Amino acid sequence: xxxxxxxxxxxxxxxxxxxxxxxxxxxxxxxxxxxxxxxxxxxxxxxxxxxxxxxxxxxxxxxxxxxxxxxxxxxxxxxxxxxxxxxxxxxxxxxxxxxxxxxxxxxxxxxxxxxxxxxxxxxxxxxxxxxxxxxxxxxxxxxxxxxxxxxxxxxxxxxxxxxxxxxxxxxxxxxxxxxxxxxxxxxxxxxxxxxxxxxxxxxxxxxxxxxxxxxxxxxxxxxxxxxxxxxxxxxxxxxxxxxxxxxxxxxxxxxxxxxxxxxxxxxxxxxxxxxxxxxxxxxxxxxxxxxxxxxxxxxxxxxxxxxxxxxxxxxxxxxxxxxxxxxxxxxxxxxxxxxxxxxxxxxxxxxxxxxxxxxxxxxxxxxxxxxxxxxxxxxxxxxxxx
Amino acid sequence: xxxxxxxxxxxxxxxxxxxxxxxxxxxxxxxxxxxxxxxxxxxxxxxxxxxxxxxxxxxxxxxxxxxxxxxxxxxxxxxxxxxxxxxxxxxxxxxxxxxxxxxxxxxxxxxxxxxxxxxxxxxxxxxxxxxxxxxxxxxxxxxxxxxxxxxxxxxxxxxxxxxxxxxxxxxxxxxxxxxxxxxxxxxxxxxxxxxxxxxxxxxxxxxxxxxxxxxxxxxxxxxxxxxxxx
Numbered sequence: 001x002x003x004x005x006x007x008x009x010x011x012x013x014x015x016x017x018x019x020x021x022x023x024x025x026x027x028x029x030x031x032x033x034x035x036x037x038x039x040x041x042x043x044x045x046x047x048x049x050x051x052x053x054x055x056x057x058x059x060x061x062x063x064x065x066x067x068x069x070x071x072x073x074x075x076x077x078x079x080x081x082x083x084x085x086x087x088x089x090x091x092x093x094x095x096x097x098x099x100x101x102x103x104x105x106x107x108x109x110x111x112x113x114x115x116x117x118x119x120x121x122x123x124x125x126x127x128x129x130x131x132x133x134x135x136x137x138x139x140x141x142x143x144x145x146x147x148x149x150x151x152x153x154x155x156x157x158x159x160x161x162x163x164x165x166x167x168x169x170x171x172x173x174x175x176x177x178x179x180x181x182x183x184x185x186x187x188x189x190x191x192x193x194x195x196x197x198x199x200x201x202x203x204x205x206x207x208x209x210x211x212x213x214x215x216x217x218x219x220x221x222x223x224x225x226x227x228x229x230x231x232x233x234x235x236x237x238x239x240x241x242x243x244x245x246x247x248x249x250x251x252x253x254x255x256x257x258x259x260x261x262x263x264x265x266x267x268x269x270x271x272x273x274x275x276x277x278x279x280x281x282x283x284x285x286x287x288x289x290x291x292x293x294x295x296x297x298x299x300x301x302x303x304x305x306x307x308x309x310x311x312x313x314x315x316x317x318x319x320x321x322x323x324x325x326x327x328x329x330x331x332x333x334x335x336x337x338x339x340x341x342x343x344x345x346x347x348x349x350x351x352x353x354x355x356x357x358x359x360x361x362x363x364x365x366x367x368x369x370x371x372x373x374x375x376x377x378x379x380x381x382x383x384x385x386x
Numbered sequence: 387x388x389x390x391x392x393x394x395x396x397x398x399x400x401x402x403x404x405x406x407x408x409x410x411x412x413x414x415x416x417x418x419x420x421x422x423x424x425x426x427x428x429x430x431x432x433x434x435x436x437x438x439x440x441x442x443x444x445x446x447x448x449x450x451x452x453x454x455x456x457x458x459x460x461x462x463x464x465x466x467x468x469x470x471x472x473x474x475x476x477x478x479x480x481x482x483x484x485x486x487x488x489x490x491x492x493x494x495x496x497x498x499x500x501x502x503x504x505x506x507x508x509x510x511x512x513x514x515x516x517x518x519x520x521x522x523x524x525x526x527x528x529x530x531x532x533x534x535x536x537x538x539x540x541x542x543x544x545x546x547x548x549x550x551x552x553x554x555x556x557x558x559x560x561x562x563x564x565x566x567x568x569x570x571x572x573x574x575x576x577x578x579x580x581x582x583x584x585x586x587x588x589x590x591x592x593x594x595x596x597x598x599x600x601x602x603x604x605x606x607x608x609x610x611x612x613x614x615x616x
Contacts (some may be wrong), residue, residue: 294483299472367602
């Protein structure tokens with residue numbers, strides 16, 4: 001610690017350069033913090049998936065619709081407890097920017113399969129009794145200032161009404177929360193009644209987008225999935241059944257491998273940063289050769305000089321990384337407010353520790369070459385100005 | 387005769403420049419007594435600074451023995467030599483060589499960071515050293531805020547602060563005007579006479595050499611004349 005003022009003073013030798021380098025590092029870690037939070041948010045859906053739920057879709061694509069008759073056949077299997085037909089509604093509220101997930105579901109079966117969706121009993125009953133009723137997540141209700149009893153006009157994105165109209169008017173009968181507040185962003189959605197949806201839509205009546213099944217024993221998930229698919233093998237509507245986790249992963253992959261995209265962006269950023277910071281550190285040491293020679297003259301050993309230069313690199317990088325992560329923490333709530341489904345965006349402790357690890361590694365990689373140069377400095381040559 | 391604090395026997399030093407080997411010091415024998423103030427004089431390229439570097443433990447001889455304070459330093463490794471320097475030698479350079487980003491007191495504190503002294507103890511030693519060189523009131527000033535003479539005083543305080551056996555000065559007044567140079571030389575003389583510091587000083591300036599107790603003249607890597615000042 002007694003060398004800290006010396007290291008700090010060395011960083012202040014060329015303040016503008018140090019500040020600009022620090023800002024570059026801070027921006028890289030700001031980007032890291034934000035992209036990492038997005039990645040975590042994407043994967044949250046995968047992590048919270050129920051282990052005792054299976055999802056059956058068309059064999060080749062999630063967009064391939066399945067006959068409604070599949071439901072009874074799936075339910076007939078001994079290991080299956082409940083089945084709910086589900087469909088993607090794909091509309092928006094007032095403006096296309098106000099997009100959020102809407103699902104038509106078989107309300108009673110669906111809600112009993114998802115105990116993590118917490119809805120007051122009277123509102124649940126209202127949903128069961130009102131064909132045009134919908135229930136929405138608390139976060140959505142807050143965002144659009146909806147209250148119970150409101151009529152919500154939803155613009156159809158895929159499904160027009162049978163009279164050709166494009167505006168579906170629903171009655172808001174319930175506002176739900178999640179059992180675990182951390183999962184709110186994963187359930188930021190509107191649930192529509194499947195029976196009303198199927199009756200009122202213009203086409204594809206009697207079909208479902210997918211079926212969610214609750215099974216009696218999670219250990220039999222693999223066997224049951226095969227049994228379900230076997231029911232429809234060689235039919236015109238073959239299926240593919242996965243655990244809910246695998247289904248969610250597949251759904252996310254349809255958008256692209258988010259993790260890979262994020263890692264690639266961050267890789268490019270940090271690779272560029274290596275050169276930028278490395279050049280700054282080399283320049284800084286080059287300019288201070290006489291000063292470093294004086295320290296060695298005074299008795300500072302080679303390893304100590306190496307440690308001092310590495311310490312500079314470490315101090316600069318860690319401070320800048322903390323600034324970047326701090327900025328990300330401040331900016332994430334604002335960003336989340338504009339991204340439906342991402343209300344829980346946050347930098348996890350694991351991501352913060354990883355960031356500090358990356359910062360340390362960066363400091364060592366960029367600091368080591370100039371530190372070695374400083375360590376190997378020949379005092380007589382350096383003092384004579386050669 | 388007083389005890390020899392520096393003793394060189396058969397010391398040679400050569401450098402390789404290109405394909406040629408240049409012999410800077412040739413089989414040199416020298417003895418400096420404790421409490422001496424020695425002025426090393428001679429034309430450029432005579433080997434004065436090389437000799438000073440060997441005595442100060444900054445360089446190794448090509449041949450011969452260098453004994454300082456009873457210890458053979460020519461056989462020490464680079465690490466051991468660094469540790470030895472921190473305990474036994476104080477350096478004063480022509481261009482002061484202070485760290486521009488540090489205040490005067492922080493510059494003076496640099497050698498003490500290598501010791502186990504506490505922060506408070508270091509602060510006391512620094513204050514005393516600055517007091518000795520007459521710069522107690524400039525402790526917080528950075529080198530850029532000091533005159534040449536003041537900067538050299540800070541450098542002397544830095545050389546003194548760890549109470550070394552030997553002060554090694556390379557042209558300490560080479561960058562100063564006559565009046566300031568006399569003040570610095572007077573200070574070195576005081577350190578020699580009143581504090582008993584052994585000083586080896588390289589200088590081109592005959593007037594500066596007059597402040598020393600002994601003068602030693604070199605040419606082409608050899609000692610050619612030794613004299614005592616009145």
